[in-house]
Amino acid sequence: MSVSVPGLENAGCLMLFGYNPNASHPIVARRVVKAKEKGAKIIVADPRYIETARIADLYLPLNNGSNVAFLNTFANVIVNEGLHDKQFIDEHTVGFDEWWKTIESYTPDRTESITGISPRLMKEAARMYAHAQPSSVLCWGMGVTQQKQNVESIHTLAAIACITHQIAKPNSGLAPVRGQNNVQGSCDMGALPNVFPGYQKVTDAAHRQKFAEAWGVPTEKLSDHEGYKVSNVGHLIEEGRIRAFYNFGEDPLQTEPDTRKLAQQLAALEIFVCQDIFMTQTTAVADVVLPATSWGEHEGTFGACDRTFQRFDAALPPKGECRHDWEIIADLSTRMGHPITYKSTREIWDNELRALWPAAFGATYEKMAGLGHAQWPIPTLDHPGTPDLFLGGKFTTPDGKAHLIAHEYKLPTETPDTKYPLILCTVREVGHYSCRSMTGNCTTLSLLAEEPGFVHINALDAEARGIKQDDLVWVYSRRGKIITRAEVDDRINVGTVYMTYQWWIGKCNDLTIHAVDKRSATPEDKHSACQVELVDDQLWAEQHAHEIYMNLKARMTQESAPQQIAPHQRGDR
Amino acid sequence: MSRHIEIEPSRCIACGTCQAACSLGHRRAGLQAQPRLSLYQSREVVASLTCHHCAGAPCLRMCPVDAITRDLDECIRVDEKRCIGCKLCSLACPYGAIDFSGTPISGVAGIEYHTPTFVAAADPVLRWKIGVYSRAVKCDQCVSDPSGKPQCVTYCVTKALRLVETQQTPDVPTAEEGA
Amino acid sequence: MEKHMAVCPYCGSGCKLNILVQDGIVVGTEPLQGITNEGELCLKGLSGYDFLNDTKILTPRVYHPQLRPVKGAPFERVTWDNALNFVAEKLLAVKEKFGPDAIMLTGSSRGAGNEANLVMQRFARACIGTNNIDNCART
Incomplete structure (x- = not known):
């Protein structure tokens, strides 16, 4: 999120696009209610009349699967109505003319049949969003990301924030509110196939060298290409490309799509290891089950959806033979020839993260003690943390500018028919x-x-x-x-x-x-x-x-x- | 003195925290864990609903065993131990604020091994389970809670629920003090 | 009654709370004045604690390592040494035969915490030699 959770209530307009905070994050929904009471305009674009729609100033019931058509039209209206900020576009973005070539044809009259939104309503929403003072925030959730054109939608959402200058100032911008309590954290920690901790790319030789040195391994030991994504694991097993799966704290047979097929695919693994706290439908089919301590039985840090690191303590001692997750993995790594010998989470945090990711250097355990927190980027020990990203229009691209990207609308993969209407x-x-x-x-x-x-x-x-x-x-x-x-x-x-x-x-x-x-x-x-x-x-x-x-x-x-x-x-x- | 629970629907986000707090509080007090509030959700309004503690409470008059009583602070309460589960109060209640709940001999919710004997779409009053003595459960404004405050009000995330008291007596804390 | 400070393990809001423990049993939670929750908790933060008491309402906790000695055989409880040596041997065999990219690993976005993810991605990269490490950010 470019904005912090507390900052949401100080925005002038919150536009919820494919996001139902009342079900997914009641504590964020509370901020929406408070923002409304402080005078913010609320726009809801969702096929469902969600709770927030009831208190919204405008409700746009768009059709399922029409996100890119909707957003392109929204952007089209902004430009055609002159609601964009030309100075900000000139100074802080690149590619507007190319972007406009795609967006130009998405007029509200033409797309009404796809989106289900009347031109009048579309224009009203665009005006409300673009004109809001002091800032607008675009909030989204899985309603955007779990679609065929998810990245495409996010490119356009970001472009909309940029052309209207509803980003790069306090309490503004983009709020993809992360679902699980540490999904932001585990991405920050490099549990992703393309980046080391702190989003440092694995394809960059300098980064590989830095991490190889820190880990005491030859640089060529570190893979120079991106890895596979876990949502593809079923197909990869089927194709014989994945032979072993070490599944840590996930239950894909409940949470991944087409679970019946996935169960057949998992059966073909040479070894399937599950490290979990419960016997789940997934651990039940594993070859090895490694029992870990649960939340409440170990300490550590979590990263909330708005980049806020906070510490948590253990309330209970480990039960049975359960061991801390990191201890199990470090032990295994040591047995396999790469010794990892940490004694505490603080040691891991300081050596594996703060020492290797400059933007998190100031996030010390001391700062996060008690009710303390550390919101990255937090590069120095006396840095207060960063609730708002991109202030002053400085983006994290190599040229420091926002790159506007547009996409044509495509139909979802599977559409209703007579048998499955x-x-x-x-x-x-x-x-x-x-x-x-x-x-x-x-x-x-x-x-x-x-x-x-x-x-x-x-x-x-x-x-x-x-x-x-x-x-x-x-x-x-x-x-x-x-x-x-x-x-x-x-x-x-x-x-x-x-x-x-x-x-x-x-x-x-x-x-x-x-x-x-x-x-x-x-x-x-x-x-x-x-x-x-x-x-x-x-x-x-x-x-x-x-x-x-x-x-x-x-x-x-x-x-x-x-x-x-x-x-x-x-x-x- | 009378007190009742009010709701500000524009603040309600239908998150159900009131129901969880209600359930936790009553379970702690050794009473049925069934929440005493229900969520009403429509396009126009969303609100959690509970007993109005009516001045002319029909449930009070219906109860054949005097398990329902009106306290000094005008709160209508059910004595779960005395209730015989006849369901007359529920039929009389104009707001559907009285529900039925019992503990099966096989244990608490979730680990019971029962065979369903009713269709869930049936009216709640018609539902029954073998071996379960169902009793009337309704809002008692958390009289048995050490805080003396309705738990739904204490834990409402958006402060949509509030306790309204009229004719304050000096020995009862106000809503603000209680928070 | 003991009070232990924690961050709610459910959604990404990052709510600070105390876990209340009496005689080794978790008996409740209470909200704290965290930066995002300001003394509030939703129903999950408020009543989502008693899985720690291994209620077995849905499914039991696992307390001991267990494995299937051969594919498809019933589970057997084993010692940690047995379990980890078994995993090490199998993973090394797959790596030997099919290369490090034939091994997929995940982090965990749930209660495990950041430090466990740091160690896991290091294990994947420095020990196995693959970038096949991912987390459940998509579901």
């Missing part, structure tokens, strides 16, 4: 988190929402299928068929159904298409074709859903049963 879009549920292995084991959260989950369906679509609130229904696609409960919802659009992705029985990822874009390899989870059908015998359906859930739980218990038996000594292999 509905669009399936996956969304988030407020009371459960990710694969649900943590929240599903919490008494209160599982009381508030339980299996088999819900499919949100518009009243007209429900009526046409004879479906009432809370009825059990089949949802099926080309990939699979699952049973779940209907939530008849007049706040969602006709023709699209919405499911949250943490249910084991109402498992939307048995249905989703596995299509990833080439650049980011993010799956197109927001657009699959499906059909919904009422289960004729509702009592049978209740019993069936319950039975398969109990069987699945029993399987998890069975797979972890050897835990109860003391290990017999195996000869060291």
